[in-house]
Amino acid sequence: MSIDAETVRKVALLARLEIDPSEEPRLVRELASILSYVEQLQALDVTGIEPTSQVGGEAKPALREDVAKPCETREEALGQAPDRDGDYFRVPQVV
Amino acid sequence: MSGAFLHETAESLGRLVRSGERSALEVTGAFLERIARTADRLGTYLHRDPESALAMARSVDRRRAMGEALSPLAGVPIALKDNLCTRGVPTTCGSRILEGYRPPYDAHVVERLRDAGAVFVGKTNCDEFAMGSSTENSAYxxxxxxxxxxxxxxxxxxxxxxxxAAREAPLALGSDTGGSVRQPAAFCGVVGLKPTYGSVSRYGLVAFASSLDQIGPIARTARDAALLYNAICGRDERDMTSRAEAKPVSLDDLERGVKGLRLGIPRGLLGEGIDPEIQAALDGAARELSGEGADVVDVTLPHARSSIATYYLIAPAEASSNLARYDGVRYGRRVKDGDLKHMYGATRGRGFGREVRRRILLGTYALSAGYYDAYYLRAMKVRTLIRRDFADALRVADAILLPTTPTPPFRIGEKIDDPLAMYLNDIFSIPASLAGAPALSFPAGFTRAGLPIGLQVVGRPFEEQTLLRVARAWEAKCDAASRVPRLVAEGAR
Known part of the structure; x- marks a missing residue:
């Protein structure tokens, strides 16, 4: 599978990642070289093999009691916001 | 006099403080002095706070004076990787996007070390969001x-x-996703342990690839690594992958030697690309350990060669999801640029460095509609094959012995413009990460040019003990830890 500037722009938009147009040729080159390397996995036979998403996932999940515990205060949670309005995070105009 | 502390083990520094022979303040002062002398030259720290370190040391001394029982790490200086959250202390992950961020809480491991009376000397430099094999990807x-x-x-x-390695701290914590504790330990001639997946809670470790991330100790000796591991392992309900099977190791048992232990060498994985001096170090260690009574056997890991391709799909996919949280809204840096969508794009595009952007794009691509089955799903299936290889090999052997890296440390700038070449350097560390197996790198000598060589032992889940025992047996036989970098020898006058 090949990758071109158009695909890079599309993926960058999906990832909400602004890419400078001058960077595109380098990114295309680098991603193409990595993708061509990982292509080797296509040669392996994985018929009937279950995927591993998490090691230890087959163990019974350890659950905790569902009880309320103190967490950081509202002030701590909001204290590092780049922009806030009282008890709210403020963001630029949405539409 | 204070210089003498620098070469002591963490174990003995803890003992000196507990017995009252030395104060935590004296010990901490000595390391802070060393840091002041060499840290800027080496670029080891992103944040240092000597005042707060001295305050922590004084508090240990006060507790001792009041007759409180102190833990083995009380008064022992420790450096923390900058992706571990420390309450009120800058935590940037080596990224501009978190410049100035001060977490409102401590990571689980940080909390445990605080309770143990360890003294935090600073936050260490790292590749941005732990993505890299050279620390050249730090934004700073x-x-x-x-x-x-x-x-x-x-x-x-x-x-x-x-x-x-520079004797600026006897102990440090790192995090290891594909080798990020073991490979730098090998390059710097120290011990680095990546515990079993699930041994240490990642609560408060800034997430990179959650199915792989583990926090691990870095020390100069196996016993010191064990001491630090013991202080941080075990179940924590705030990380649902952390497991009660993770038990502290016995330091006494580390002295038992390797008699009767079956060590498997995956010869098929070695071969081309491996530096001859590293191959020679592996052969030498196998001979020495066999001389100590270990039973050296051959094992195969048929799918380990596919591990880099597997890893560079799985890790970026998970990273692209984990790093979606940096959006310039709740914390961290925001770049103002028009409406909300443009603010997201500008904040992330300018806040993340090259390698992080590359991996986010790669991961987003691998997960995107039309490619998911061919890339991500297939990689997860190959991961199953790699795990099976380890399970099979570790039935024939009690631990696997292999190099940590195929080459000695490379030059700054040598691989930075060739991401694939940089990735290929991880060939020996990534397989154990994908298998979730515990793995340890120990210093195994030096090249003729005087560069450290690290060898790696990989074990069965929750058998950290075995790996530390092998490293300890090797140390007892070949004291590689006695050699110090010239920088230290000169500065230690």
Missing amino acids: FPTRNPWDQERVPGGSSGGSAATV
Whole structure:
């Protein structure tokens, strides 16, 4: 599978990642070289093999009691916001 | 006099403090002095706070004076990788996007070390969001290898490994996703342990690839690594992957030697691309350990060669999801640029460095509609094959012995423009990460040019003990830890 500037722009938009147009040729080159390397996995036979998403996932999940515990205060949670309005995070105009 | 502390083990520093022979303040002062002398040259720290370190040391001394029982790490200086959250202390992950961020809480491991009375000397430099093998991807400055300052210390926990090698701290914590504790430990001539997946809670470790991330100790000796591991392992309900099977190791048992232990060498995985001096070090260690009574056998890991391709799909996919949280809304840096969508794009595009952007794009691509089955799903299936290889090999052997890296530390700048070449350097560390197996790198000597060589032992889940025993047996036989970087010898007058 090949990758071109158009695909890079599309993926960058999906990832909400602004890419400078001058960077595109380098990114295309680098991603193409990595993708061509990982292509080797296509040669392996994985018929009937279950995927591993998490090691230890087959163990019974350890659950905790569902009880309320103190967490950081509202002030701590909001204290590092780049922009806030009282008890709210403020963001630029949405539409 | 104070210089003498620098060469003591963490174990003995803890003992000196507990017995009252030395105060925690004296010990901490000595390391802070060393840091002041060499840290800027090496680029080991992103944040230092000597005042708060001294305050922590004084508090240990006060507790001792009041007759409180102290833990083995009380008064022992420790450096923390900058992706571990520390309450009120800058935590940037080596990224501009978190410049100035001060977490409102401590990571689980930080909390445990605080309770143990350890003294935090600073936050160590690392590749941005732990993505890299050289610490050149730090958005602030690179870290230099104490053994040769023109070379990289490895990564991503390069600051942690370099600071221990340079005697700036006896202990450090790093994090390891594909080798980020073991590879820098190997490059800097120190011990680095990646515990079993699930051994240590990642609560408060800034997430990179959650199915792989583990926090691990870096130390100069196996016993010191064990001491730090014991302080942080075990179940924590705030990380649902952390497991009660993770038990502290017995330091006495580490002295038992390797008699009767079956050590498997995966010869098929070695071969081309491996530096002859590293191959020779592996053969030498196999001979020595066999001389100590270990039973050296052959094992195969048929799918390990596919591990880099597997890893560079799985890790970026998980990273692209984990790093979606940096959006300039709740914390961190925001770049103002028009409406909300443009603010997201500008904040992330300018806040993340090259390697992080590359991996986010790669991961987003691998997960995107039309490619998911061919890339991500297939990689997860190959991961199953790799796990099976380890399970099979570890029935024939009690532990697997292999190099940590195929080459000695490379030069700063040598691989930075060739991401694939940088990735290929991880061939020996990534397989154990994908298998979730515990793995440890120990210093196994030096090249003729005086660069450290690391060898790696990989074991069965929750058998950290075995790995530490092998490393300890090797140390007892071949004292590689006695050699110090020239920088240290000169500065220690």
